[in-house]
Amino acid sequence: MPKITAGSVREQREQRLGQLIAAAEAILAEDGVAALTAGAVARRAGLARNSIYRYFSSIDELVELIVTREFPAWIEAVTRAVEAQSDPVARAVAYVVANLDQAAKGTHGGRVALARGALSASGLDRVRELHTSLAGLLDGIVSELDTGQPRLVQAVLQSLVDACVRRIDAGDEHPAVLAYARRATTALLQTS
Structure with missing residues (x-):
């Protein structure tokens, strides 16, 4: 179980979601769509690769949110x-x-x-x-x-x-x- 560093589980979730979105947007800005993978986003956000799937079922879902x-x-x-x-x-x-x-x-x-x-x-x-x-x-x-x-x-x-x-x-x-x-x-x- 990941350690909670925010004031609540909800705040923790919002922080992680924000990190993932920021990481994806940075990858898109720097390297383009082809570089946007679950591994790259998780790495950029400082999370384990499988952590991304707690927030999104796929990279497509993350892209949809960004758009x-x-x-x-x-x-x-x-x-x-x-x-x-x-x-x-x-x-x-x-x-x-x-x-x-x-x-x-x-x-x-x-x-x-x-x-x-x-x-x-x-x-x-x-x-x-x-x-x-x-x-x-x-x-x-x-x-x-x-x-x-x-x-x-x-x-x-x-x-x-x-x-x-x-x-x-x-x-x-x-x-x-x-x-x-x-x-x-x-x-x-x-x-x-």
């Missing part, structure tokens, strides 16, 4: 920003801006690359599910707007978010991308 763990906070931040506005146009602008703010402060680009190269089918399903919850939020915003083409407006707004997030991931300056996105969103909604 998806920022999503709940991202969704919550976007939801808060939208709910802080009462005007439908301001809510749409808040949706766009909050998504870009999250992309700028997170590790979105690296997680996208990881998802494309190493995520299992169940992991990809989980990512789609999380994106769908954001799409549902945008759907609600667009339904509040007086537009003759709600599906088209929703598609264009989401395309704007996606394009701007890609530019942020590519290294474009967040303030410049944000200013463009605000103008584009406002212009779109004034003409629709």
Whole structure:
């Protein structure tokens, strides 16, 4: 039985989980997906190889956690920003801006690359599910707007978010991308 060094078994488990995630992320950053093995992660975390299986059933499960763990906070931040506005146009602008703010402060680009190269089918399903919850939020915003083409407006707004997030991931300056996105969103909604 491993010795408990934290205040409780739960704290110990959280610490170990954090060590394993940090070790996996360091391996990914330094050596890429091919170097991510149970042995390498355990070694990097300073644990026995079999210890990793107390936390994850497979490396795929660890990769899925790494890819998806920022999503709940991202969704919550976007939801808060939208709910802080009462005007439908301001809510749409808040949706766009909050998504870009999250992309700028997170590790979105690296997680996208990881998802494309190493995520299992169940992991990809989980990512789609999380994106769908954001799409549902945008759907609600667009339904509040007086537009003759709600599906088209929703598609264009989401395309704007996606394009701007890609530019942020590519290294474009967040303030410049944000200013463009605000103008584009406002212009779109004034003409629709």
